[in-house]
Amino acid sequence: MRTWLAAWSVTALLAATAAHAADDPLKICLDEDRPPLSVHHKGKPEAGFDVLLAQAIAERMGRPLKIQWFESKLDEDSSPQLEANALLSDGRCALVGGYALTQDSLVKPGMKTARLPDFAGATRDDRRRRVALGVLAPSQPYIYSPMTVVLGPKAKGRGITDIGDLAGLRLAIESGSLGDAILMTFDKGRLIDSITHLVPGRDDLLGALARGDHDATLIDLGRFDAYRAAHPDTAITASGYYYPIGANRGYVGLASDPALIDAVNKALTDLAAAGKIAEFGKQSGLTYLPPREPAILGDVWMKIIQR
Incomplete structure (x- = not known):
């Protein structure tokens, strides 16, 4: 009788623990201003490819979804790697979505602490304090971003x-960008005399292109999708050419929670097999390209220089 009661108690405890886990929200951090991947502006509904994907993953895992919105810095001192690590290490979320999967973005950070990016609900103290950093672990990729x-x-x-x-052609590029490095180093600088450099955050690259001030530029595909969605009558057009060196995007979590990464990978595999991920891209106005090998991009700068 005592043995039966003990076994029943263990079963009940496990069941209660599982039920509690199912009620525990899956917290995912998303950039509030990265259309068409993720968008969340005050007074407007949240939207974007990563929002739809996060909702589907949480549903597959049987957990409610809670999105922690954050604002990525645009200045030259910002580091997406440190921002993501700080958010995860501070417990603001368990996953960061839309993360570029490159070797240098996944290495152990060279510093022990970092500041949090601005996030929804942040206090004055949150903006001042530093967070002890962990080690990042990636999920499998879910989209290719060339x-x-x-x-x-x-x-x-x-x-x-x-x-x-x-x-x-009259080329325009933002100074210090990846596109800048590609165009400036191509064929030992053959295009240099045709390039006009613009200042990121000050000059409107795509607006200048639409006005006819320049003939072509090289930018991230998602950025073109976002501009086209905001300016449906724009005169700029896609060339259909993708530079052969691009990065996959996926989720990143902490290496201390491998079970979560495994569960996310299973959900991603199931959603991809069902055609849902490509469907989310179409719904969001995103030019969806499936992940490509290598899953994690190596030294992109060396690849560019060697081409």
């Missing part, structure tokens, strides 16, 4: 199959 050539009205219809096809 650079693409975008054409201005005077270059519409120009066939682009390689960076070399940009010769003779």
